[in-house]
Amino acid sequence: MNLGILQLFKISLIFICLQHLNADVKSFDFDFIKKGQQNENTLLIIGGIQGDEPGAFMAASLIATHYDIKKGSVWVIPNLNFYSIIKRSRGPYGDMNRKFAKLSENDPDYNTVQRIKKYIKSDEVKLILNLHDGSGFYREKHLSNELSPLRWGQCSIIDQSNLDIESYGNLEEISTKVVNSINNNLIKSRDKYHVKNTKTRLGDKEMEKSLTYYAINNGKAAFANEASKELNLEERVYYHLLAIEEYMNIMGIEFHRKFNLTTSDIKNVIDHDIFISFYDEKIKLPLSKVRKLLRYFPISKDGNLEFTTSSPLMTIVKEGKEYIIHYGNRKLAKLHPDYIKFIEDERKINIFIDGVKNSIKFGDIIYAKDTFNIEPIPNLRVNVIGYVNKNKKNEVGLDITKKEIVKRFSIDQDGNIFRIEFYQGDKFAGMILLGFEK
Incomplete structure (x- = not known):
């Protein structure tokens, strides 16, 4: 789907009716999001192949929601193994990143793997970036248990040095350029990135089953970016975004990011927007x-x-x-x-906010400093959740202050935002949220 500034994601028309999350969940399909203008030089970004790697899937998600692609084409799959994300598991049915060589049709992940393979093999796609959070900090020589060749964090992974294809076959050269770019923007010197060549063709049986190896065997330049699990979430996302932006630069993809690339801004976007x-x-x-x-x-x-x-x-x-x-x-x-029972009612609601009349539609969030007063609406009854007036069943025409509403009925933990609900008899028409500014 093509995304504008105000577009929302994941329109779910029928609720996922599950009595227990432990049930077999085949309905958690991944999202496929197109950004920019489709062309033959598309970057495919994949996050969430393993659900216990939040830096990876959160970074991919921010590309989908908080980046505008001004020139070029980017495809984003932020939640490839969505069920594993919900379950906070590496893979409820096994590691999905080890299912790209052979896979039984009876495997619960079969349809997901087959679908992502089609995107990988798409003619438009020229470079694939699979995001991961890895253990420790990769180093070419053993320095400690945390700094070791056996670790996967803070590295750019390639399966081999070169690939004989038309575009981006110089894998090691590209990976080195990305690593150098990241290393110019480190939070701590410990976080230094390195290129890790798994040399998969020489007999790495586990990596032979991976998504990136499947991609290069189908003539696609493919890389994995690993952020260390020793870092907090916003730091992991920071390093993933540094890598993604450098891959876009290499491909000539122009973009606009809607926040500053700092860990504090990343945390704010993740937690509050x-x-x-x-x-x-x-x-x-x-x-x-x-x-x-x-x-x-x-x-x-x-x-x-x-x-x-x-x-x-x-x-x-x-x-x-x-x-x-x-x-x-x-x-x-x-x-x-x-x-x-819900009814359709498209009327706007007149509310006096600190004495000033505002025309508000259902679903809006409005803010008052001291008082609000809802103008009577024909055939609609108003219920301010948490406000009690024994003499009024329809809470209109009243100057209501924050201290008159019971704090525990707020929708937020700070006790500032309250529900105003509208009914026609015993039928629900809509809701407006009213917040009190500090």
Whole structure:
């Protein structure tokens, strides 16, 4: 899919109905995202082949959501083994990166592997970058248990030095250029990158089963980038993005990044620039500081939960009676459902914010300094969640302040953002969020 600045990801029209996450999950398909203008010089970026490597899949996800490709073509698969990401596992059905030589049709990963093979072999794709988080810090000579030839962190991996193909066959030369570029931007000297040539053709039986080796055997330049698991998440992502940007430079792909390439900015984007919307944006939830449990959350009476997310690493899974919002390896929140019939209502709502009239649509998030007052709406009843007025069943025409709303009913852990819900009789029309600025 082609992505603009305001586009959302992963439109899930039918909720994934699973009683337990341990169930066999064949419906966790990966996302395929096209960026830029399609041409014959496409970079394919893959993250999430192993679900316990968050630096890899988070970096790929940021390319999908926070980079604009100004010239050239980039394809991104940020969540190749999405089920393993949700499970926080290297691979619930075994290591997917060892399934590219032979694989039984009965293997649960079979369809995923076959699908990614088609993208790898696409005529447009000229260079493939598979992202990983590896143990320790790779060094050509043994210095310690952490700094060793047996380690995989902080290196650019190639299967062989050269490949006889038309484009980017000088694998070692390209890998060396990427490593030098990263080493000019190290956080610590310990983080120094090296080229690691596995020389797979000389008998490395494990690497013969890998995605990159499958790619070069199909005439594609392929590399793996490893960030060390000894680093925190934002540091891993930082090094992956440095590598990705240098590969794009080498390929003549021009891009615009929507944040500064610093670990603090990366952490802010990962943790705070995230949200999920429901039912054609009738409801929108910011997730940066969302409460761990949201009670009586409106869900369509038929059980279908339609949602869009700001990240391809985000989804919702039903566990028992509750709906769990997953973001990569993290469980952000549980939704305790209030099953209710939804109605269509496109009207805008007039709300006085600190005395100033605003026209607001369902799904919006608005902020007040002191008070808000909702103008009466024909045929709609208003319920400000956490506000109690025994004399008013329809909470309109009232100047409401923050201190009048019970803090524990906020959707955020700071107690600043509250739900305003709208009903027609016993049917749900929509929700607006009201936040109080500090």
